[in-house]
Amino acid sequence: MAEKLAIMLVSEEYEKSHVASMIASVAAVSGIDxxxxxxxxAVYNFLKKNVEKKNFTGGKLYDLIKEKKATLFYxxxxxxxxxxxxxxxxxxxxxxxxxxxxxxxxxxxxxxLGLAAFLGIMEGAETITF
Amino acid sequence: xxxxxxxQIKPAVTVDARGTYCPGPxxxxxxxxxxxxxxxxxxxxxxxxxxxxxVPEWLNKVKQEFLGVIPGDGFWRIxxxxxxxx
Numbered sequence: 001m002a003e004k005l006a007i008m009l010v011s012e013e014y015e016k017s018h019v020a021s022m023i024a025s026v027a028a029v030s031g032i033d034x035x036x037x038x039x040x041x042a043v044y045n046f047l048k049k050n051v052e053k054k055n056f057t058g059g060k061l062y063d064l065i066k067e068k069k070a071t072l073f074y075x076x077x078x079x080x081x082x083x084x085x086x087x088x089x090x091x092x093x094x095x096x097x098x099x100x101x102x103x104x105x106x107x108x109x110x111x112x113l114g115l116a117a118f119l120g121i122m123e124g125a126e127t128i129t130f
Numbered sequence: 131x132x133x134x135x136x137x138q139i140k141p142a143v144t145v146d147a148r149g150t151y152c153p154g155p156x157x158x159x160x161x162x163x164x165x166x167x168x169x170x171x172x173x174x175x176x177x178x179x180x181x182x183x184x185v186p187e188w189l190n191k192v193k194q195e196f197l198g199v200i201p202g203d204g205f206w207r208i209x210x211x212x213x214x215x216x
Binding site: 029030031071079083 | 152157164188191
């Protein structure tokens with residue numbers, strides 16, 4: 001059985017999305033099936049309008065990442081999708097509450113899912129929450 | 131391999147990933163490992179100190195061969211050999 005990693009992304013803090021994308025991309029290119037579940041305020045980091053304007057809730061690290069032009073979290077996720085097995089799902093409940101459509105989300109998002117479906121994906125997977 | 135032996139190697143391709151941050155150099159290497167035919171030696175030049183430890187770990191995990199590393203002045207030359215398809 002292939003190894004599985006599930007990452008729950010809950011916080012909108014930029015550094016959390018960034019570290020999640022780093023772990024996810026290295027895991028994905030190491031033959032691990034990675035599933036990301038974006039819920040809570042983290043959804044704001046996956047909205048087209050915020051990504052286009054790089055409107056993220058950052059801190060000192062985010063300022064340096066921008067200054068040094070390091071690869072941003074959504075670019076890391078995108079790379080990981082090209083090179084390995086990585087899927088990104090957004091929580092249906094959050095989409096409902098925020099009145100979001102699939103089109104409001106950046107293209108690297110594969111689908112939206114409810115918790116029962118994501119619990120199925122998490123079964124037997126190592127899970128990390130940010 | 132010793133540093134002297136590594137210096138004799140003519141890699142199929144050299145990827146200069148200086149200026150990218152972790153995991154950038156590893157990702158650059160992976161792109162080449164995928165593209166090159168089996169048997170190719172790939173050289174990665176990284177300015178990220180973690181790469182010299184990270185890359186051998188990854189190669190071991192995906193069962194490709196790590197040939198060795200030559201430390202430079204503020205960068206590392208890391209040699210990998212593609213031994214199977216991926």
